[in-house]
Amino acid sequence: MLKPVGSRCNLNCKYCYYLKQSSVTEIMDLQILRRAIEETILLNDTPEISFCWHGGEPLMAGIDFFIKAVELQNEAVEKKVRNGFRKPIIINTIQTNGTLINSNWCRFFRENNFLVGISIDGPEDIHNYYRINRAGERLYEKVIEGLELLRDNNVEFNALCTINSKSKGRGREVYKFLKSKGVKYIQFLPVVDPEKEWGVEAEDFGNFMKDVFREWWENEDAGSFYVQLFDVALANYLGVSCGLCQFNPSCGDVPVLESNGDLFCCDHFVNSSNYLGNLNDISLDRVVFSEHIATFGADKSATLPVICKNCKFKTLCNGGCPEHRVLKQSQDFYLNYLCKGYKMFFEFALPYFKQMAEQICSDRM
Structure with missing residues (x-):
């Protein structure tokens, strides 16, 4: 994941977790960009190599920044092929709040096969409640304009939709709304912030996803x-x-x-404990294969509380995101705040998963 403008954003969404962490807001300079792209492509021997452009709001880097990024990707691929390696497929994804999208951006995305994730929380009253700019303005109409530009210009896009306190009980409505806007792929992101008004309760999250599933299943949307x-x-x-x-x-x-070149284990853990070094001083291969990042990854399972290890749904969620493990159990082990909601959803959905699994296996015979 690359953050070309760090945490800089033209919005000031109340629930945004970036407000709590990184203060880096400078535009990534050419040296760091070039090194990141070259090392990722030249040191990676997989058939597909993905670049995820994130923020803040990455479009604030400007379209010329991304034109240069694609040029550097093409140069690195050519160099890799000249050195006798197979040509990889480069995949670019970008996450945006949608307010800066125009026809020029759409042309660039389409011509360079970018997959665009657009942040939209549902109908206007839900979307506008916590998503505001620094002047306190609510920009739902601007986001819809950006979404429709992507759709009408045949840019591949999906939706990132938070589930917050204002989404409670409106799963069907939100899902139907996103479908009506031409969204084919949806990532629902629960806002976990127990001490704040915008955080979603675990049970409300579970019921929301059950309602979405019902709507999805009843309309044969699979x-x-x-x-x-x-x-x-x-x-x-x-x-x-x-x-x-x-x-x-x-x-x-x-x-x-x-x-600024700083590297961290995960976008949710941008802190001193998970700092891996700076790209100006360390190569990406040393980071990727470092003991630090290996320990960080293994800790997810190593720190699972007993209740998770013995749970019948353990293989479905594997404890969820460690960032959400805030409910203290024994010793230093913590349970995912959303556990009750996940269990509600999995208990409900399991018979349907079994039915879909049988159909998939039957189709393969």
Whole structure:
């Protein structure tokens, strides 16, 4: 994950966790950008290499920054092929609040095959409640304009939708709304902040996802509309790697590069304990294969409380994201704040997972 402007953003969303951590807001300079891209491509021997551009608001780096990034990617791929290695497929994803999207951005995204994630929390009253700019303005209409530009210009996009206190009891409504806007793939992100008004309660999260699943199932949306939680839980049910760190047994596969070159184990743990060094002083391969990041990844399973290890749903969630483990159990072990909600959802969805798994196995015969 690369953060070209660090945590800088043109919005000031009340629940944003970046407000609590990194103060890096400079634009990534060419030297760091070049080194990050070259080392990622030249040192990686996988058939596909992904660059996830995040923020803050990455579009604040400007379109010329990303034009240069694509040029550097192409140069590194050519160099790799000249050195006798196979040509990798480069995948670019970018997460944006949608307010800066225009026709020029759409043309760039389409021509360079960027997958765009756009942040939208649902209908206007939900979206506008906590998502404001620094002047206190609510920009729902601007976000919808950006989403429609992506859709109408045939840019591949998906939606990142937080579940917060204002989403309570409105799972069906939010899902139907996103479908109506042409969203085919949805990542629901629960806001865990127990001491703040915007945090979602575990039970409310579980009920929200159950309602979304009901709407998805009753309309036979499987294969046409995708909800990340459904996909990854089903993959884990089938014993296939789900590809999402928070539901894998270990994490640490996605180190984050701040715009000043600082490297951390994870975007949710940008702190001194998880600092890996600066790209100006250390190579990426030393970071990726370091004992520090290996320990960070292994700790996810090593610090699971007993209640998780004995849970019948353990293989579906693997304890969830360590960032959400805030409910103290015994010793230094903590339970995921959303545990009750996940259990509610998995208990409800398990018969459907079994049915889908049987269908998948039947189709493969």
